[in-house]
Amino acid sequence: MTELLQYVANGLVSGGIYAIVAVGFITIYSVSKVINLAQGEFLMLGGMMTVALIGMNIPYGEAALLAIAAVTLIGVLMQKYVIAYVKNSNPISLIILTIGISTLIRGIASTAWGKDAFALAPITSNEPISFAGVNIAQQSVWILLSVLIILFLLWFLMEKTILGKKINACSINPMAARLMGISPAKMSMLAFAISGATGAIAGIVIAPLNVTSYDVGVLLGIKGFSAAILGGLGNPLGATAAAFLLGIVESLGAGYVSSGMKDAFAFLVLIGVLLIKPSGIFGERSVGKGGL
Amino acid sequence: MQAINKWGKSFGIYLLLVILFPFIMPDEYYRSVGIIIGLHAVVSIGLCLVMGLAGQISLGQAAFWGIGAYTSAVLTTKYGLSPLIGLIASGLLPGLFAFILGRAIAGLQGYYLAMATLAFGYIVQIGINEWEPVTGGASGMISIPPIPFFGESELSMYYLIWGVVTCVLLFSLNLLHSRVGRAFRAIHKGEIAATSMGIDVRKFKLNAFVISGMFAGISGGLYAHYMGILDPQPFGLHDSIKFLTMVVIGGMTSIWGALAGTVLINSISEGLVMLSEVIPGLQGDFDTIVFGAILMLIIMFMPEGIVPCIRAAYEKAAAKRAKAKQVQKQSEQVVERKAAT
Amino acid sequence: MTALLEVQNLSRDFGGVRAVNRVDFQVQQGEILALIGPNGAGKSTVLNMVSGVIPPSEGEIRFDNKLMASVPGYEYAGLGITRTFQNLQTFDDMTVLENVMVGMHTRTRSSLFACGMNLASARSEEREMRKRAQLWLEHVGLDAESASLAGSLPYGKLRLMEIARAMVAEPRLLLLDEPAAGLNHTETLEMSRMFQDIRKNGTAILLVEHDMDMIMTIADRIVVLDQGTKIAEGTPREIQENPRVIAAYLGEDEE
Numbered sequence: 001m002t003e004l005l006q007y008v009a010n011g012l013v014s015g016g017i018y019a020i021v022a023v024g025f026i027t028i029y030s031v032s033k034v035i036n037l038a039q040g041e042f043l044m045l046g047g048m049m050t051v052a053l054i055g056m057n058i059p060y061g062e063a064a065l066l067a068i069a070a071v072t073l074i075g076v077l078m079q080k081y082v083i084a085y086v087k088n089s090n091p092i093s094l095i096i097l098t099i100g101i102s103t104l105i106r107g108i109a110s111t112a113w114g115k116d117a118f119a120l121a122p123i124t125s126n127e128p129i130s131f132a133g134v135n136i137a138q139q140s141v142w143i144l145l146s147v148l149i150i151l152f153l154l155w156f157l158m159e160k161t162i163l164g165k166k167i168n169a170c171s172i173n174p175m176a177a178r179l180m181g182i183s184p185a186k187m188s189m190l191a192f193a194i195s196g197a198t199g200a201i202a203g204i205v206i207a208p209l210n211v212t213s214y215d216v217g218v219l220l221g222i223k224g225f226s227a228a229i230l231g232g233l234g235n236p237l238g239a240t241a242a243a244f245l246l247g248i249v250e251s252l253g254a255g256y257v258s259s260g261m262k263d264a265f266a267f268l269v270l271i272g273v274l275l276i277k278p279s280g281i282f283g284e285r286s287v288g289k290g291g292l
Numbered sequence: 293m294q295a296i297n298k299w300g301k302s303f304g305i306y307l308l309l310v311i312l313f314p315f316i317m318p319d320e321y322y323r324s325v326g327i328i329i330g331l332h333a334v335v336s337i338g339l340c341l342v343m344g345l346a347g348q349i350s351l352g353q354a355a356f357w358g359i360g361a362y363t364s365a366v367l368t369t370k371y372g373l374s375p376l377i378g379l380i381a382s383g384l385l386p387g388l389f390a391f392i393l394g395r396a397i398a399g400l401q402g403y404y405l406a407m408a409t410l411a412f413g414y415i416v417q418i419g420i421n422e423w424e425p426v427t428g429g430a431s432g433m434i435s436i437p438p439i440p441f442f443g444e445s446e447l448s449m450y451y452l453i454w455g456v457v458t459c460v461l462l463f464s465l466n467l468l469h470s471r472v473g474r475a476f477r478a479i480h481k482g483e484i485a486a487t488s489m490g491i492d493v494r495k496f497k498l499n500a501f502v503i504s505g506m507f508a509g510i511s512g513g514l515y516a517h518y519m520g521i522l523d524p525q526p527f528g529l530h531d532s533i534k535f536l537t538m539v540v541i542g543g544m545t546s547i548w549g550a551l552a553g554t555v556l557i558n559s560i561s562e563g564l565v566m567l568s569e570v571i572p573g574l575q576g577d578f579d580t581i582v583f584g585a586i587l588m589l590i591i592m593f594m595p596e597g598i599v600p601c602i603r604a605a606y607e608k609a610a611a612k613r614a615k616a617k618q619v620q621k622q623s624e625q626v627v628e629r630k631a632a633t
Numbered sequence: 634m635t636a637l638l639e640v641q642n643l644s645r646d647f648g649g650v651r652a653v654n655r656v657d658f659q660v661q662q663g664e665i666l667a668l669i670g671p672n673g674a675g676k677s678t679v680l681n682m683v684s685g686v687i688p689p690s691e692g693e694i695r696f697d698n699k700l701m702a703s704v705p706g707y708e709y710a711g712l713g714i715t716r717t718f719q720n721l722q723t724f725d726d727m728t729v730l731e732n733v734m735v736g737m738h739t740r741t742r743s744s745l746f747a748c749g750m751n752l753a754s755a756r757s758e759e760r761e762m763r764k765r766a767q768l769w770l771e772h773v774g775l776d777a778e779s780a781s782l783a784g785s786l787p788y789g790k791l792r793l794m795e796i797a798r799a800m801v802a803e804p805r806l807l808l809l810d811e812p813a814a815g816l817n818h819t820e821t822l823e824m825s826r827m828f829q830d831i832r833k834n835g836t837a838i839l840l841v842e843h844d845m846d847m848i849m850t851i852a853d854r855i856v857v858l859d860q861g862t863k864i865a866e867g868t869p870r871e872i873q874e875n876p877r878v879i880a881a882y883l884g885e886d887e888e
Contacts, residue, residue: 035403037403037406082588082592085592086591086592086595089591089595091403092343092347092349092544093591093595095349095403095406096349096536096540096587096591097587097588097591097592099351099406099533099536099587100583100584100585100586100587100588100591101584101588102584103533103580103583103584103587104580104581104584104585104587104588105584106577106580106584107577107578107579107580107581107582107583107584108581110575110577110578110580111574111575111577111578111581114575115575115577214577218529219414222407222410222411222414225403225407226407226411229404229407258422260418260421260422261418261422263414263418264414264415264418264419264422267411267412267414267415268415270407270408270411271393271396271397271408271411271412271415274396274397274404274407274408275396275397
């Protein structure tokens with residue numbers, strides 16, 4: 001029983017990270033109808049940049065903030081100079097384009113920082129917290145906390161603020177939004193900024209727990225995407241639930257079957273979902289065409 | 293028939309280059325590069341059928357390559373079968389995998405398909421790593437027997453591989469200008485129109501997928517016997533993206549483009565290797581910077597790819613020349629008529 | 634004699650809006666039936682359902698006494714229903730000849746393997762396809778353009794190419810969605826003549842069209858739709874005098 005609880009607890013932590021990635025996908029997709037396959041690289045950049053900045057004797061907090069700002073900027077630049085440039089091309093081109101960006105970022109990271117894995121110091125001590133026989137790293141608490149805060153803030157932004165309404169308007173009908181004086185291009189840029197920032201934060205908080213290296217982004221990206229599809233693209237709450245589910249399934253699989261196959265479980269789930277119900281188990285919401 | 297005339301000239305040049313290459317560059321090293329290019333070409337031509345013609349995408353092509361390589365390697369080293377049987381199996385098994393995966397995802401498009409194939413690629417690489425009793429896990433396999441007769445020298449291996457490339461190339465070109473190839477291209481342009489012409493879109497997409505899997509598998513089998521050793525490393529995302537880049541840079545809709553792209557990307561890779569010997573600071577997968585940049589820039593500025601662009605420019609020039617000729621002829625006629633009156 | 638195409642109680646909803654409402658009509662062997670009506674009357678929707686592009690929400694379509702509900706879209710051509718599209722669906726990066734050859738897909742059998750290996754059977758079939766496609770291109774007057782890329786052709790010629798592409802499959806029922814849109818008077822006349830030829834050779838035509846001159850000359854019977862419902866059916870003369878039809882069209886003119 002304790003074992004089971006331990007696995008579930010571990011699963012919740014990684015599920016939280018997948019949730020951030022999934023919501024990042026959805027944020028960008030809902031506004032610009034682009035699936036940003038470079039989403040996972042935002043996390044990698046967040047973690048690696050923080051490591052690198054700390055290596056340059058910049059204090060932890062400042063390093064993290066700088067990294068978040070830098071990744072946000074990268075997101076914005078990516079939208080402004082690359083995505084916006086090929087706005088009307090077909091889905092295959094957009095896939096290749098974002099895959100290209102992600103490959104480029106990964107290549108630069110591996111050249112700049114090498115292929116070694118780096119550990120980031122945890123925010124608070126390494127001492128795990130014991131609760132009913134289940135050991136939880138303090139960092140896990142930080143991860144879950146930041147995940148929940150980010151998800152809440154995103155929900156608040158999208159549902160309760162004028163800005164969120166504008167973003168939604170662009171998502172539903174860009175033409176009408178433009179007529180009302182909302183710039184879809186600006187909203188799209190904002191969406192990239194949001195996913196960049198949230199991705200970077202997720203990348204930073206997870207780095208102390210799982211080491212970070214130039215290639216962590218791909219796996220996180222695919223898993224986040226799996227969650228986004230599972231939950232139904234365009235449905236952030238569904239995606240969040242799916243992400244936690246995915247994390248738990250993966251953790252149970254790793255615990256009870258084989259730890260080496262951990263990643264394979266997530267992908268089998270993805271392929272399974274695609275086979276059974278490509279529109280996601282929690283249903284789709286105003287996804288639009290966008291080539292899907 | 294007309295198809296042969298259509299690319300007769302370029303095919304002649306291709307054959308000449310392939311035959312003469314080992315003597316233009318008589319170094320063993322370049323012959324081995326030529327072999328690798330040939331092996332990659334088989335994979336990228338298959339990928340081109342899937343992407344350019346049937347309008348799908350596969351981000352897991354290196355996985356089929358890997359399945360092919362390991363199939364033949366395991367059959368020959370563990371079970372002592374002849375490499376020829378191994379090679380046949382290395383075409384069939386990835387074809388079967390492609391069939392199962394393709395059947396499952398035939399209804400998928402765009403991003404879903406991209407992600408499903410990406411995930412498939414990962415699963416295969418993880419599988420190879422984890423199935424240690426058979427595949428040797430991360431440490432790999434050694435002493436895979438060479439192919440009899442051809443495996444004796446780089447030169448004969450080179451001709452064997454390029455013989456296979458030529459067969460694959462001819463097969464694909466024939467296909468392109470046939471009922472089936474037209475069905476592929478029709479699907480790419482518009483599935484509704486294709487369906488109303490009586491084309492079973494799912495079936496043809498699946499066919500393209502299976503063919504590409506088989507091509508990749510055969511190439512993988514040859515790779516295993518050529519190298520003699522295997523490890524899971526070259527069958528992951530890095531190489532899947534490399535194959536993607538080859539097809540995209542050459543021109544997704546062109547078989548010749550896939551071939552040209554393969555040569556180009558491998559040359560760039562070779563150049564980068566040389567560069568890394570000169571510049572000591574270079575580390576990591578810096579070739580992926582180039583691949584990523586190529587993918588990005590091609591889509592942004594030259595989405596058709598290089599070969600179709602060159603062809604369009606050539607045809608434009610030809611049309612211009614024909615027109616100039618016509619104008620000249622007309623003016624000559626006018627002059628003649630004037631002279632007659 | 635049973636009808637070639639029998640449409641019964643056909644309805645289609647788009648997100649709660651009823652685009653087509655309980656429409657019945659029949660197409661007899663070798664006749665030209667025109668489907669007319671003001672904009673938004675649901676004509677194209679009916680055509681899309683009859684050609685298997687979208688499934689009906691309710692009702693039955695029978696072709697040659699066969700219930701079409703369970704027939705997948707790609708089998709329609711083989712059974713003998715082909716069509717053209719209102720907003721042209723051409724394969725722009727293929728030549729005109731190749732476009733028409735795609736139309737012969739259901740009349741040919743060569744497998745992927747035979748095609749890739751360029752077997753004799755595939756080659757002779759290819760020659761046959763080429764010949765027949767060429768023949769139809771001559772019929773519609775596009776033989777001079779057969780080697781041009783479809784993408785380089787003007788609108789009117791692409792319409793002709795679509796007709797050739799639909800006809801090489803030797804259909805028993807040809808569905809035409811506004812074939813004369815964007816054509817000038819002479820071109821329309823030529824096209825009318827061609828449709829009469831096609832009918833003479835035994836192919837029935839279901840025609841959606843706005844050009845009244847064309848319809849009145851070539852249609853054997855006319856079905857009039859207004860707001861998704863059939864309001865009249867009859868010969869061209871009957872339709873011209875039908876007060877409901879006149880009202881529907883006048884109503885549209887006032888807008």
